[in-house]
Amino acid sequence: MIDLTNRTVNKLRVLRRVENVGRQPAWLCVCKCGTEKRFLGMHLRAGTPVDCGCELPQRMRAAQITHGMTDTPEWTAWNSMVQRCTCKTHAAWGDYGGRGITVCKRWLKFENFFKDMGPRPAGTTLDRKNNARGYSPANCRWATWEEQQNNRRSNVSITIDGDTRTMKQWATHFGVKYSVVKARHAKGAVGMELFAASPRKPYGRRLIIDGVPMTITQWAKHLGVTYKEAWQRARNF
Numbered sequence: 001m002i003d004l005t006n007r008t009v010n011k012l013r014v015l016r017r018v019e020n021v022g023r024q025p026a027w028l029c030v031c032k033c034g035t036e037k038r039f040l041g042m043h044l045r046a047g048t049p050v051d052c053g054c055e056l057p058q059r060m061r062a063a064q065i066t067h068g069m070t071d072t073p074e075w076t077a078w079n080s081m082v083q084r085c086t087c088k089t090h091a092a093w094g095d096y097g098g099r100g101i102t103v104c105k106r107w108l109k110f111e112n113f114f115k116d117m118g119p120r121p122a123g124t125t126l127d128r129k130n131n132a133r134g135y136s137p138a139n140c141r142w143a144t145w146e147e148q149q150n151n152r153r154s155n156v157s158i159t160i161d162g163d164t165r166t167m168k169q170w171a172t173h174f175g176v177k178y179s180v181v182k183a184r185h186a187k188g189a190v191g192m193e194l195f196a197a198s199p200r201k202p203y204g205r206r207l208i209i210d211g212v213p214m215t216i217t218q219w220a221k222h223l224g225v226t227y228k229e230a231w232q233r234a235r236n237f
């Protein structure tokens, strides 16, 4: 029989051989917390006991977070986030990992993700505030579908004469209230229609120059300039 006296197994130190438990040799150990407890030699040699049991509640809590939450909505959201960003065979890889959307290092561990995001409120899903950026505490939130749609709208990119900016940037550029532009966008307006000078003057209005009524599109064609330029000239007119 191997003498285990004075061996250290995790937080336990073997004190001395004690009476068998059934036919199994047993040893008395002292835990770092000072508690003395009997363990089987076979278990001590395998290194299985961690402590006398004093830190069992903490260990169970940690285990619960890693293993007891695999069926929760938070874990499902976390798992699918990690999959689509790291797994090349995932169906959505092309829209995520393949497009450079990453999961921050901290969130590769579910415990950290859950600590930062907290429980998922009913009716919400994991949302990135800025769609061009990856998954991180700063860029993520639990959001309802409506909240996410509103967010998408403010991030809409619009190309006018080869120049791409967000809808908000264009609104500032053309000096039109963003709320007006958003409302038009919601109604299906596109391109320059969104940034027409005033809500009181529809974009199709005719502009009378030297007694000739023409729409801005017609003026643009007539003057050989882009719509944007014609619009800006009309605005200063």
Ligand SMILES: [Zn+2]
Binding pocket: 031, 032, 033, 034, 035, 051, 052, 053, 054, 055
């Ligand atoms: Zn202990």
